[in-house]
Amino acid sequence: MEANRTNTGEEEANCLIPKGGPIYISNLISPLTSVPEFQNSVLRQLQELEAELDSHQLAESEDICYHTRSRKGHAVENASTSIEPSNGCPGTDLDGAATDRKNGSKKQKRRRMNDRHIEDTYIKKVDKLAKIKQKQDEDKATAKLHALNAISKISEGSIPSSDKIERMKSLRFTSSSGKAKSADVKEHIPVLYPETILCVEVYHNIRKWSKVQEFLVLGRQTLTELKDKICCLTDQVMQTAGRYDPSGYFLIEDIFFNDLRDPCAIDYSEPIFDWLRNSPDDAMRKWESIITGELQQKQRSVLGSVTPSRLPHFKAADMHKTRFCEFRFQLGARYLYCHQGDCKHTIVIRDMRSIHPDDVQNRAAYPIMIFQLKPRVQKCSVCKITRASKVTLDDKWARENPCYFCDYCYSLLHSKDESLYDEFSVFDYLHE
Numbered sequence: 001m002e003a004n005r006t007n008t009g010e011e012e013a014n015c016l017i018p019k020g021g022p023i024y025i026s027n028l029i030s031p032l033t034s035v036p037e038f039q040n041s042v043l044r045q046l047q048e049l050e051a052e053l054d055s056h057q058l059a060e061s062e063d064i065c066y067h068t069r070s071r072k073g074h075a076v077e078n079a080s081t082s083i084e085p086s087n088g089c090p091g092t093d094l095d096g097a098a099t100d101r102k103n104g105s106k107k108q109k110r111r112r113m114n115d116r117h118i119e120d121t122y123i124k125k126v127d128k129l130a131k132i133k134q135k136q137d138e139d140k141a142t143a144k145l146h147a148l149n150a151i152s153k154i155s156e157g158s159i160p161s162s163d164k165i166e167r168m169k170s171l172r173f174t175s176s177s178g179k180a181k182s183a184d185v186k187e188h189i190p191v192l193y194p195e196t197i198l199c200v201e202v203y204h205n206i207r208k209w210s211k212v213q214e215f216l217v218l219g220r221q222t223l224t225e226l227k228d229k230i231c232c233l234t235d236q237v238m239q240t241a242g243r244y245d246p247s248g249y250f251l252i253e254d255i256f257f258n259d260l261r262d263p264c265a266i267d268y269s270e271p272i273f274d275w276l277r278n279s280p281d282d283a284m285r286k287w288e289s290i291i292t293g294e295l296q297q298k299q300r301s302v303l304g305s306v307t308p309s310r311l312p313h314f315k316a317a318d319m320h321k322t323r324f325c326e327f328r329f330q331l332g333a334r335y336l337y338c339h340q341g342d343c344k345h346t347i348v349i350r351d352m353r354s355i356h357p358d359d360v361q362n363r364a365a366y367p368i369m370i371f372q373l374k375p376r377v378q379k380c381s382v383c384k385i386t387r388a389s390k391v392t393l394d395d396k397w398a399r400e401n402p403c404y405f406c407d408y409c410y411s412l413l414h415s416k417d418e419s420l421y422d423e424f425s426v427f428d429y430l431h432e
Contacts, residue, residue, distance in 0.1 A: 195219060200214070215369055217366060252327060330349075390406075
């Protein structure tokens with residue numbers, strides 16, 4: 001299904017994000033790092049920069065002192081030579097000094113005139129730009145006034161019926177999940193400094209190349225706080241079917257972070273560890289196929305042998321007890337998020353930076369969703385207007401198979417009280 005992307009950060013005025021962001025380069029992966037290592041490197045760079053600025057200032061002050069002393073020395077020499085007689089004619093040096101003073105004053109006048117000319121030129125340019133900016137602001141205000149007048153005229157018209165309102169709702173381009181607005185957070189917990197913000201991307205479970213969500217997460221937050229914010233259609237389907245499973249795990253580097261908060265939760269990593277212990281050869285072949293990929297396979301076909309990689313020593317940890325600042329990761333690397341048995345998403349920690357004064361300073365507002373994939377809404381196959389709520393399979397009266405219906409069109413073709421025929425299957429349609 002085709003989809004359009006939008007940046008929810010621009011739409012949420014009360015959830016401002018500083019300008020800038022990670023420079024995305026395909027297949028760029030950083031070395032292993034962690035939040036404490038990043039904070040130490042930032043502190044070290046700031047200290048080096050401060051020391052460098054101090055050394056420059058010291059050198060400049062020494063140069064100024066040296067030039068000042070040298071000028072004073074030259075002035076004393078010139079004064080002494082002008083007072084002492086030369087060849088019995090004391091007025092000769094005085095005349096030369098007067099001539100030098102006149103030439104110097106002329107040069108100073110020229111410099112002042114040039115400086116004034118340059119200053120006048122810049123002032124004229126600034127005034128011109130200020131007038132252009134003022135004209136643009138006036139045009140914007142005029143356009144906004146016209147738009148408000150048009151909206152007021154529309155609002156003065158007749159109020160649409162409930163049926164029309166429902167049809168208009170189906171035409172709205174809305175997201176399938178709520179957005180994390182800072183205004184929705186009732187409590188305020190101040191952010192502790194120093195704090196680091198990580199940018200985490202979540203990709204589609206089937207269309208692996210399609211990014212569906214992006215979050216800003218604090219380094220002191222737990223992994224479960226991110227998991228609870230991830231929205232997937234599989235969760236909605238399992239809840240509707242009454243088979244929702246609260247279990248899940250993140251696989252980051254060689255650690256399985258399991259969500260075992262619920263007493264009914266299952267440790268998804270346990271069967272994987274059993275397989276690693278009981279079938280080490282199969283596990284090694286699978287690991288090589290994952291790590292090496294097509295490139296190493298081509299090298300093996302050409303060279304005959306390739307240096308084998310070692311199988312990592314996998315470990316398990318509790319997701320709700322682990323914070324982002326307590327494990328190591330690679331920026332840009334693809335990690336795994338698994339839930340509802342076998343629904344797997346790729347997650348990428350794209351960026352890591354220090355918190356900015358323009359960031360949201362309320363810890364309770366994080367993780368903040370700054371991107372949400374907005375899918376195209378599936379319309380009813382009959383009226384082509386209202387959002388579909390049911391889908392049928394092998395329906396002989398339907399134009400398509402499968403066929404999507406809104407409630408009204410489905411009731412017209414299939415009686416509400418008793419079905420005219422039952423040789424088809426019908427399901428509730430959940431929008432992604």
